Amino acid sequence: MAADRPIVVGTDGSPSSLQAVSWAAKEAALRNSPLTVLTTMLRPGVYGAPVGLPASFFEEEELEAKKRLDRASEVAADAVPGHSLEIHTVLGTETPAGELLEHAKTARMVVVGANRQGIIERMFLGSVSSAVATHAQCPVAVIRAAPDADINALAGSVVVGVDGSAHTEPAVSMAFEEAALRQTELVAVHAWSDVNIPFAFEDGDPVWVQIVKDETAQLWKYLAGHAEKYPDVTIRPVVVMDEPAHGLREEAENAQLLVVGSRGRGGFASMLLGSATRALMNSVNRPLLIVR
Numbered sequence: 053m054a055a056d057r058p059i060v061v062g063t064d065g066s067p068s069s070l071q072a073v074s075w076a077a078k079e080a081a082l083r084n085s086p087l088t089v090l091t092t093m094l095r096p097g098v099y100g101a102p103v104g105l106p107a108s109f110f111e112e113e114e115l116e117a118k119k120r121l122d123r124a125s126e127v128a129a130d131a132v133p134g135h136s137l138e139i140h141t142v143l144g145t146e147t148p149a150g151e152l153l154e155h156a157k158t159a160r161m162v163v164v165g166a167n168r169q170g171i172i173e174r175m176f177l178g179s180v181s182s183a184v185a186t187h188a189q190c191p192v193a194v195i196r197a198a199p200d201a202d203i204n205a206l207a208g209s210v211v212v213g214v215d216g217s218a219h220t221e222p223a224v225s226m227a228f229e230e231a232a233l234r235q236t237e238l239v240a241v242h243a244w245s246d247v248n249i250p251f252a253f254e255d256g257d258p259v260w261v262q263i264v265k266d267e268t269a270q271l272w273k274y275l276a277g278h279a280e281k282y283p284d285v286t287i288r289p290v291v292v293m294d295e296p297a298h299g300l301r302e303e304a305e306n307a308q309l310l311v312v313g314s315r316g317r318g319g320f321a322s323m324l325l326g327s328a329t330r331a332l333m334n335s336v337n338r339p340l341l342i343v344r
Contacts, residue, residue, distance in 0.1 A: 068165035077128035
């Protein structure tokens with residue numbers, strides 16, 4: 053059953069990864085899913101482990117890794133007070149990305165932090181977040197916020213990018229589910245064009261007014277089936293004349309969650325992540341949920 057599939061979150065003990073743990077715990081509680089907290093350590097003989105290190109080094113590595121897991125478990129429990137969250141910990145010995153991708157095969161969602169401040173954070177959360185978002189077989193939440201922010205105190209709507217293609221259908225479906233779980237408004241952003249327009253319509257221009265009217269009508273048709281499934285979710289359609297990432301970034305500024313497909317209508321079949329999604333990963337300071 054879907055409820056039995058865990059939310060998986062990676063941690064290296066940094067503030068940004070602990071933000072991810074806190075957010076993942078709340079997500080697991082909303083969905084009544086178990087939470088798996090994962091960290092990694094070096095072991096002798098694996099790629100990246102310097103040759104000739106004494107056994108005491110790896111013993112210390114294991115001790116520190118277990119401390120990270122204990123700390124992350126405390127953060128997860130504190131994030132959902134009063135909720136009997138089922139928390140499992142995993143100490144992996146492969147690369148962080150490799151461990152997370154392996155667990156993604158049976159996960160409901162994988163969550164990673166993305167604030168890259170120090171060397172260790174860049175190693176764990178820079179390339180890792182990109183690799184997991186690109187290759188995971190389940191939705192991936194990339195948590196990027198101010199280091200001192202309470203990630204679960206973020207309020208506002210759930211924003212979703214809608215282009216009408218099959219690529220974004222799963223993202224739209226999950227965005228409705230997230231909005232219903234959080235009991236908040238859903239903002240459906242539809243970009244009229246996939247490129248920058250070299251001119252701008254003036255306010256009240258009859259051509260642009262008609263474009264907005266037609267595109268909004270098409271957007272409502274696309275959302276109709278989902279709206280019937282989630283009748284309590286209030287929908288606010290937004291049609292923009294710009295690249296998708298620009299409109300989504302603007303709407304996400306006051307949102308608690310941004311949901312996008314891994315690639316949109318303009319993506320090549322060989323692309324695992326579209327250009328808009330990559331741009332948002334590096335610029336949106338709100339939780340970003342990428343749905344393949």
